[in-house]
Amino acid sequence: MHRVKVRVVEDVLDANATIARANREDFERAGVTVVNLMSAPGAGKTTLLERALPELGSDVRAGVLEGDVQGSFDADRLASMHVPVVQLNTGNGFGGECHLDANMVRSALPQVPLGELDLLVVENVGNLVCPAEFRIGEHHRVMVSAVTEGEDKPAKYPLMFRACELVLINKVDLLEQLDFDLQKFLYHLDAVHPGVPRLLVSARTGEGVERWRDWLRAQAAVPVEAR
Amino acid sequence: MHRVKVRVVEDVLDANATIARANREDFERAGVTVVNLMSAPGAGKTTLLERALPELGSDVRAGVLEGDVQGSFDADRLASMHVPVVQLNTGNGFGGECHLDANMVRSALPQVPLGELDLLVVENVGNLVCPAEFRIGEHHRVMVSAVTEGEDKPAKYPLMFRACELVLINKVDLLEQLDFDLQKFLYHLDAVHPGVPRLLVSARTGEGVERWRDWLRAQAAVPVEAR
Numbered sequence: 001m002h003r004v005k006v007r008v009v010e011d012v013l014d015a016n017a018t019i020a021r022a023n024r025e026d027f028e029r030a031g032v033t034v035v036n037l038m039s040a041p042g043a044g045k046t047t048l049l050e051r052a053l054p055e056l057g058s059d060v061r062a063g064v065l066e067g068d069v070q071g072s073f074d075a076d077r078l079a080s081m082h083v084p085v086v087q088l089n090t091g092n093g094f095g096g097e098c099h100l101d102a103n104m105v106r107s108a109l110p111q112v113p114l115g116e117l118d119l120l121v122v123e124n125v126g127n128l129v130c131p132a133e134f135r136i137g138e139h140h141r142v143m144v145s146a147v148t149e150g151e152d153k154p155a156k157y158p159l160m161f162r163a164c165e166l167v168l169i170n171k172v173d174l175l176e177q178l179d180f181d182l183q184k185f186l187y188h189l190d191a192v193h194p195g196v197p198r199l200l201v202s203a204r205t206g207e208g209v210e211r212w213r214d215w216l217r218a219q220a221a222v223p224v225e226a227r
Numbered sequence: 228m229h230r231v232k233v234r235v236v237e238d239v240l241d242a243n244a245t246i247a248r249a250n251r252e253d254f255e256r257a258g259v260t261v262v263n264l265m266s267a268p269g270a271g272k273t274t275l276l277e278r279a280l281p282e283l284g285s286d287v288r289a290g291v292l293e294g295d296v297q298g299s300f301d302a303d304r305l306a307s308m309h310v311p312v313v314q315l316n317t318g319n320g321f322g323g324e325c326h327l328d329a330n331m332v333r334s335a336l337p338q339v340p341l342g343e344l345d346l347l348v349v350e351n352v353g354n355l356v357c358p359a360e361f362r363i364g365e366h367h368r369v370m371v372s373a374v375t376e377g378e379d380k381p382a383k384y385p386l387m388f389r390a391c392e393l394v395l396i397n398k399v400d401l402l403e404q405l406d407f408d409l410q411k412f413l414y415h416l417d418a419v420h421p422g423v424p425r426l427l428v429s430a431r432t433g434e435g436v437e438r439w440r441d442w443l444r445a446q447a448a449v450p451v452e453a454r
Contacts, residue, residue: 041267041355041384042376069356069386073379096386098325098356126383127354128268129296129325148375148398149269152300156353157268159296159323171375177404179431204406 016134019102023109023137028224030114034122035219036136038160039144040153041126044170046074047203048144049121052213054081060220062119065108069096069125086111090125099130102137119220128153132163140219146171147178151185158192166197168212173202243361246329250336250364255451257341261349262446263327263363265387266371267380268353271397273301274430275371276348279440280310287447289346292335296323296352313338317352326357329364346447355380359390367446373398374405378412385419393424395439400429 027034039045053062063084066075068091075087088108090097097104105122112120122138124131132141143164145153148171154161161167167189175182189196199215201208254261266272280289290311293302295318302314315335317324324331332349339347349365351358359368370391372380375398381388388394394416402409416423426442428435 040269040353041380042373068383070384071379071382073383096356098354125356126267127325127356129323129352129354146269146375148373148401152298153268155298156295156300157297174375174401174404177401 013133016102019106020135020137023102023106024139026109026114027120027137027139030117031224032114032117032120033140033220033222033224034120034136034138035140035142035216036122036124036131036138037142037144038124038128038131038164039126040128040146040149043126043144043146043149044203045123045126045144046077048168048170048201048209048212049078049083049123050081051203051206051209052216053078053083053121055213056119056217056220060118060217061116062121062216062220063112063117065105065112065120065122067100067104067123067125069098074123084113084117098125098127099134100124100136101134105136119216121216128157128160132160139224140165142166142168144168144170145185147175147180147182147185151181152188154185154188154192161189161196162193164193164196166199166215169198169200170203172200172207173205240360243329246333247362247364250329250333251366253336253341254347254364254366257344258451259341259344259347260367260447260449260451261347261363261365262367262369262443263349263351263358263365264369264371265351265355265358265391266353267355267373267376270353270371270373270376271430272350272353272371273304275395275397275428275436275439276305276310276350277308278430278433278436279443280305280348281308283346283440283444283447287345287444288343289348289443289447290339290344292332292339292347292349294327294331294350294352296325301350311340311344325352325354326361327351327363328361332363346443348443355384355387359387366451367392369393369395371395371397372412374402374407374409374412378408379415381412381415381419388416388423389420391420391423393426393442396425396427397430399427399434400432
């Protein structure tokens, strides 16, 4: 019984990988660097994009593909800052998918003006489990972990912390008000993903956002064919 | 294609409902009230249980079934407070299930001393999407929403807020440090689940915890056959 279940899951992931490759080819043909941005609900993904994208400068044309179960709150926020944004809702039919997959992203691509972009950030559904299991054709995976979520998160959700190549440790402006032990968090982080780059940031105060912006700019500057 | 997908999902939920009913019968036979506690990662479920359960008094014998993708951090915390706790990990095989379902709970029941309990709290995997879709045989569903997650959460994850009968609005000790608009949160909450009972609490300072404890005590006091 368990065997069968694993088999089905493998098939799903095989199918996803095939579509992710097709997405990736489309991104590379258009010369667009794609970042998959993941976190738990309310960790600050949208605010970090509001802070970083409008000030990237005219040399990096950035857009966002916004994944949500329902609604367009985040897309509206980004659009009001003149960032090109396409909304993708996962809530059709059933109670809603808890992650984006390659096919959902593919279905949205006709709406995304790839030819006018250098950088596309895909803001995933807020969830620390399933988004890490589904590649969408991205070049980079970044996750946001807010200090308000507690220092045990890397140990409890290891796949997510292992899957990303940059961790934004957000809401550090609240550190003084919390019992959060940063050293303990970093210990857990290095246990599951030794040495993964990490940036201490506060989307609220702007602390550390310049380095997040620099990171995005650096990724967009590398020709995607060269990866 | 979409039709087929919905069919499969319905079958999964049908199977889940059948097992949930069997769990429920076991709970009622043993006279145990069962609460399914859900939230995003790091909202404070465990701390709210640490605060509430040890002081329920000897008239309510409480235990916890602790759901996690991996590890036993929360179970260890509760066990150190002399709360009987059984760990249930969803991470076997694949990258980990993002929710508990009725069958996982059923598989753990032989370890749970139902005959020695009046109240069993099942702490679900931290996730605002899928746990709301899977009944586990519980009598009550409670969710925790931390103010650090932002005021838009009911609008973005409506199924979760609709599925529960009590919302614990946690981390209110941080309200002064945040830009969180409580009235806006309550507006969104009442839009998706009008009038749902809600308690403002701080697991950290203890504010409002007495009312959460009273709620648990009241549920445990109702004979489960009478529901």
